[in-house]
Amino acid sequence: MDISDIRILSAGTALPGHPIDNAALARRFRMDSVWEQWVDAFVGTRSRHLSVDLQTGEVRQTLADLAVTAGHRALAGAGIDGADIDLVVMGTATPDTLMPATVNVVADRLGIDGVPTYQLQSGCAGAVQALDVARHMLWAGGSRTALVLAGDVSTKYFDLDLDLRKLPPAELVNVVLFGDGAGAAVLTSDPVPGSTALRGLLNRLTGKDRAPGHVLDWFGPADRLSERPGAREDFKAIEQHVPAMAAEVLAELLDRLAWRPTDVDYLLPPQLSGRMTARIVEQLALPVATEISCVEETGNNGNALPFLQLERVLAKMAPGDRALGIAIESSKWIKSGFALERV
Structure with missing residues (x-):
C-alpha cells in the first residue's frame, strides 16, 4: 500500500x-x-x-x-x-x-x-x-x-x-x-469505494532565526499575577509572511504531485481573517478552483478551521475532484498543507 x-x-x-x-x-x-x-x-x-x-x-x-x-x-x-x-x-x-x-x-x-x-x-x-x-x-x-x-x-x-x-x-x-x-x-487504510484519498501532505518548520509571530503563555501559581498578556501577536509580521508562505506551500504540493493549477477543483486557503483570506486567494490565482472558506462567520478558531473546511469540501467533491488545503502557523512559522482526491 x-x-x-x-x-x-x-x-x-x-x-x-x-x-x-x-x-x-x-x-x-x-x-x-x-x-x-x-x-x-x-x-x-x-x-x-x-x-x-x-x-x-x-x-x-x-x-x-x-x-x-x-x-x-x-x-x-x-x-x-x-x-x-x-x-x-x-x-x-x-x-x-x-x-x-x-x-x-x-x-x-x-x-x-x-x-x-x-x-x-x-x-x-x-x-x-x-x-x-x-x-x-x-x-x-x-x-x-x-x-x-x-x-x-x-x-x-x-x-x-x-x-x-x-x-x-x-x-x-x-x-x-x-x-x-x-x-x-x-x-x-482500507480502500473504501467512493472515499477521499489523502494524496499528499506538507508539514515543515521554517522558523530558524525568526521571532515568533504568536505567543500563548501558560500561567501557574508562581506567575499568574504577571502583568504580561496571556496572548501576544505580531499581526504586521503575519500579514507580511503568511501570504508568501501559502504560495510556497501551493507550489510545492503541485510540484510534488505533478498537478497543474487547472487540476485543482477546490482550494481550502489559510483562515486568519476574512480580509487576509481574500488577499491570499487572489494571490494564489488557481484558475478553476472553488474557494472553501468559513472564517468570516466562525472567526479564527485555530486548529478547528481545516476540519471546518474539510467537512464542507467533502460534501461537495465528486469522483475525480481534487482539493488543496493550506494552513500556516505563525507561532514559529510552520508551513503545512494537504491534497485530496475523490476516488
Missing part, C-alpha cells in the same frame, strides 16, 4: 453557542460604531462562536466538550463507533489541562480504549500535523482506522475587564480575530 492510499471517510465539527457578531462585541466592550467599521474594513470577520459567556465570564463548553461532539459526528458520518477506532491523534494549542491530555478525555467519552493516543501541541498547523501522524501510523500497519481531532478554545485568554479603547490596534485585533471550535475526521 502506498501512503497516498490513506482515505478520509468523514469529517465532523462543533462550534459553541450562537454566533457573536461585531455589534455584540462592541456593546460588551463599550466600543462605538467607528470601531465596528474598522473591524469590517481591516479584519473582515463578521461573527465568531465563543465558549465563554461574554456577560458572566462563565465557560460554557470546554475543548473536550466540543471535540466529543465533533468526534461523534465524524464517527456517525463514517458509519462506525468508538469501538472501531484503533488510533486517536489530536492537535491543539489550547488543551483544557496540561494533564490529563485532552485527547484522552475525549477518547474516554467516545468509548475508545486500549489504543494508542497522541496529542500534539501546535498552533494553526496542528490539524495538518495530526493528519500527518495518523496517516503515517496507518501506513506503517498495526492500525486500520484512526480518529483525528483538532480544535482550540482561545477565549480562555479573554480578559473581559479590558478597556479596549485604551489598546493599540496591534492588541485590539486579537479580540475580534478569534473564536472557538473543534473538528474531527476518520481515516482508514
Whole structure:
C-alpha cells in the first residue's frame, strides 16, 4: 500500500453557542460604531462562536466538550463507533489541562480504549500535523482506522475587564480575530469505494532565526499575577509572511504531485481573517478552483478551521475532484498543507 492510499471517510465539527457578531462585541466592550467599521474594513470577520459567556465570564463548553461532539459526528458520518477506532491523534494549542491530555478525555467519552493516543501541541498547523501522524501510523500497519481531532478554545485568554479603547490596534485585533471550535475526521487504510484519498501532505518548520509571530503563555501559581498578556501577536509580521508562505506551500504540493493549477477543483486557503483570506486567494490565482472558506462567520478558531473546511469540501467533491488545503502557523512559522482526491 502506498501512503497516498490513506482515505478520509468523514469529517465532523462543533462550534459553541450562537454566533457573536461585531455589534455584540462592541456593546460588551463599550466600543462605538467607528470601531465596528474598522473591524469590517481591516479584519473582515463578521461573527465568531465563543465558549465563554461574554456577560458572566462563565465557560460554557470546554475543548473536550466540543471535540466529543465533533468526534461523534465524524464517527456517525463514517458509519462506525468508538469501538472501531484503533488510533486517536489530536492537535491543539489550547488543551483544557496540561494533564490529563485532552485527547484522552475525549477518547474516554467516545468509548475508545486500549489504543494508542497522541496529542500534539501546535498552533494553526496542528490539524495538518495530526493528519500527518495518523496517516503515517496507518501506513506503517498495526492500525486500520484512526480518529483525528483538532480544535482550540482561545477565549480562555479573554480578559473581559479590558478597556479596549485604551489598546493599540496591534492588541485590539486579537479580540475580534478569534473564536472557538473543534473538528474531527476518520481515516482508514482500507480502500473504501467512493472515499477521499489523502494524496499528499506538507508539514515543515521554517522558523530558524525568526521571532515568533504568536505567543500563548501558560500561567501557574508562581506567575499568574504577571502583568504580561496571556496572548501576544505580531499581526504586521503575519500579514507580511503568511501570504508568501501559502504560495510556497501551493507550489510545492503541485510540484510534488505533478498537478497543474487547472487540476485543482477546490482550494481550502489559510483562515486568519476574512480580509487576509481574500488577499491570499487572489494571490494564489488557481484558475478553476472553488474557494472553501468559513472564517468570516466562525472567526479564527485555530486548529478547528481545516476540519471546518474539510467537512464542507467533502460534501461537495465528486469522483475525480481534487482539493488543496493550506494552513500556516505563525507561532514559529510552520508551513503545512494537504491534497485530496475523490476516488
